[in-house]
Amino acid sequence: xxxxxxxxxxxxxxxxxxxxxxxxxVERVFGLKVSEIRSLPSYxxxxxxxxxxxxxxxADGADEYVLKIANCKDSQNHELIEVQTRIMxxxxxxxxxxxxxxxxxxxxIMSLESLGAGSVRKQYMVRxxxxxxxxxxxxxxxxxxxxxxxxxxxxxxxxxxxxxFHHPAIKSLHRGTFIWNLANVPILEQYIHAMDQNSYREAVxxxxxxxKDKLVPKLSNxxxxxxxxxxxxxxxxxxxxxxxxxxxxxxxxxxLDFSDMSYGYYVFELAITIMYMMIESKNxxxxxxxxxxxxxxxxxxxxxxxxxxxxxxxxxFAQSLVLASYTSFLYPENKEYLMITAKTGxxxxxxxxxxxxxxxxxxxxxxxxxxxxxEPV
Numbered sequence: 001x002x003x004x005x006x007x008x009x010x011x012x013x014x015x016x017x018x019x020x021x022x023x024x025x026v027e028r029v030f031g032l033k034v035s036e037i038r039s040l041p042s043y044x045x046x047x048x049x050x051x052x053x054x055x056x057x058x059a060d061g062a063d064e065y066v067l068k069i070a071n072c073k074d075s076q077n078h079e080l081i082e083v084q085t086r087i088m089x090x091x092x093x094x095x096x097x098x099x100x101x102x103x104x105x106x107x108x109i110m111s112l113e114s115l116g117a118g119s120v121r122k123q124y125m126v127r128x129x130x131x132x133x134x135x136x137x138x139x140x141x142x143x144x145x146x147x148x149x150x151x152x153x154x155x156x157x158x159x160x161x162x163x164x165f166h167h168p169a170i171k172s173l174h175r176g177t178f179i180w181n182l183a184n185v186p187i188l189e190q191y192i193h194a195m196d197q198n199s200y201r202e203a204v205x206x207x208x209x210x211x212k213d214k215l216v217p218k219l220s221n222x223x224x225x226x227x228x229x230x231x232x233x234x235x236x237x238x239x240x241x242x243x244x245x246x247x248x249x250x251x252x253x254x255x256l257d258f259s260d261m262s263y264g265y266y267v268f269e270l271a272i273t274i275m276y277m278m279i280e281s282k283n284x285x286x287x288x289x290x291x292x293x294x295x296x297x298x299x300x301x302x303x304x305x306x307x308x309x310x311x312x313x314x315x316x317f318a319q320s321l322v323l324a325s326y327t328s329f330l331y332p333e334n335k336e337y338l339m340i341t342a343k344t345g346x347x348x349x350x351x352x353x354x355x356x357x358x359x360x361x362x363x364x365x366x367x368x369x370x371x372x373x374x375e376p377v
Contacts, residue, residue, distance in 0.1 A: 013072030015046035015124050017115060022048045022067055025113055030128050031105040037067075043327070044071045045259065049131065064131035065102060074259065075112065075125040079172040084258045085109050085127060086167050087226075094160055097237070097254045099129040132254035134237030138280050144290045146238065146250055147277055148371070151294025153252055154231055154273045158266055159299055162225040173226055175262040179323065180229060182268040183219055185211045185315040194326035200346040203353055207311070207318040215311055221304040222265035229260035231269070232276035234340075267305040270295050271312035275320070275345075278313075284348050285360060288313070289367020296368060306365070310357040317349040 017025075023034045036051035048067040070081060089109075091098045101109040110127045137146065179187055188208055195201040237254030274291045278284035288309075292301075301309075324342040352360060 013122065014042075014044055015069040015071060015115065017046055017048075017069055017124075019048070021115070022050075022069075025111075025126055026050055026065075026067055026128060029104050029111045029113070029126065030102055032065075032102070032128075040066065044074070045069060046071075050128070062102070062130050064133075066099070066129045066131050068127045068129055069113075070125040070127075070259070072122045072124060075123055077172065078112075078125070079169040080175075081110060081125050081127075083167050083169040083172055084261055086169075087161065087165060087261065088129075088258055090165050091157065091160070091255070094164070096157065096160075097132065097252060098258075099132055099254075099256070102128040102130065132237055132256065134239045134253040136234050137236045137238060137277070138233035140238060140248075140250065142277065142281060142287075147287055147290035148294035148297075149252055150231070150236060150273060150277060151270070151291035152297055153236070153255070153294075154228070154269045154291075155266070155295040155298035157228055157255070158225045158269050165226070170226075173261055173263050178260075178262050180260045180319065181227075181262045181264055182271065182312060182315055182319070183216075183264065185318060186216065188318060188322045191322050191326040194329050195322060196325075199350065200321060203346070203349050204318045204321055206353065207314045207349070210311060211315050211318075215308055215315075218304065218308065219265070221302075222267050222308070223302070223305070224263065225266050225269075227260075227262060227264035227269045227272070228255070228258060229262055229264065229269070229272065230257055231255075231273045233280055265305075266299055267301065267308060267312060270301075270305075271309055272316050274309075275313045275316040278348050279344055285351065285355060285363055286367065288360070288364040289370075292364055293368040293371035297371075306361075309364070310352070310360055314349060314352055317345050317352070320345050321349070 019037050019039065023037050026032055026034050026037075033053040034050055035053040038049050040047040040049050046069040050065045050067050052063050052065065054063065074081065085101055088098045089100050092100050103109055104111050110125050112123050113126050114121050114123050137150070140146070175181060177184055177187060179191075185208060188204070192201065192204065195204065235256040236252060237256065238250040239253035240248035241251050270292065273295075274288045277291055278287045281287050295301075321342050
């Protein structure tokens with residue numbers, strides 16, 4: 001496939017800092033001595049897991065951090081990264097398990113750093129965030145309890161931000177044509193050339209058509225809020241609160257990656273969360289009911305939101321499939337990580353469309369109703 005066949009309205013200029021360069025940033029900008037550093041997988045940005053050496057007499061602080069280097073494009077939007085970081089700090093203060101930034105030697109929560117030489121020198125925004133321990137949802141066998149708690153988290157997070165968070169830069173979350181906002185599923189038509197001509201592409205084209213016809217005219221009927229936008233199975237951490245490895249009981253111990261935050265709707269967050277919880281499930285079509293039950297324990301859905309949920313979940317599958325193919329074309333060296341969700345996402349989307357909206361809604365909403373009726377699920 002030649003690049004001439006691919007429209008490229010967004011190129012993220014992913015950072016390519018070496019471990020030595022990342023170490024220099026931590027020590028020079030943040031004033032901490034690095035004892036160990038290693039690269040972490042990432043989508044558009046670059047992340048490093050950093051261990052800090054502490055001498056006797058030094059002030060208390062964390063021993064592990066994540067150095068997060070924003071891609072070149074996002075680094076130009078200082079206000080956006082600022083408000084994302086302030087939201088993380090706010091949520092932490094509200095009792096959510098989110099990371100917080102370690103300030104620079106100058107007392108700032110982020111720093112603009114350069115890489116390259118001469119005319120090709122580029123600038124990247126860097127932050128040093130506290131490291132959150134735990135296992136990702138993707139690495140455990142999910143059960144109804146975990147799915148319920150994840151749904152509850154999604155609703156509680158959005159509701160707390162809508163009711164309590166205020167910041168002068170909050171307007172930067174109105175991100176217009178931001179490709180990962182669910183309202184922008186129709187924009188996928190600009191990227192779909194990256195997909196091979198196969199049944200998955202046909203399914204995606206079907207979803208885009210239905211989304212434009214059935215959902216876009218009704219977006220104003222949904223309740224608006226700020227969305228995290230990426231509560232996927234790699235961005236939610238779990239911790240076992242039992243001493244028996246044979247039967248671990250998990251609780252949510254961390255929320256990662258706030259870089260996809262934007263203004264959206266409560267039902268967007270629910271649809272995104274359902275889609276990602278389906279990815280690793282052995283019985284993906286049943287997942288939605290448990291997530292919905294948790295979500296509605298905090299924020300019951302309206303009739304319009306319930307009616308839109310099936311197509312919104314399909315829309316997120318379509319986004320994941322198209323953009324994974326497109327970004328893999330741009331960054332073939334990162335293809336394995338970029339295609340994690342797409343490996344099973346196409347099969348799940350196919351199964352949803354084949355099963356049909358009515359049948360899946362019956363599964364989802366009967367399961368959710370069983371929670372409110374105190375019936376076993």
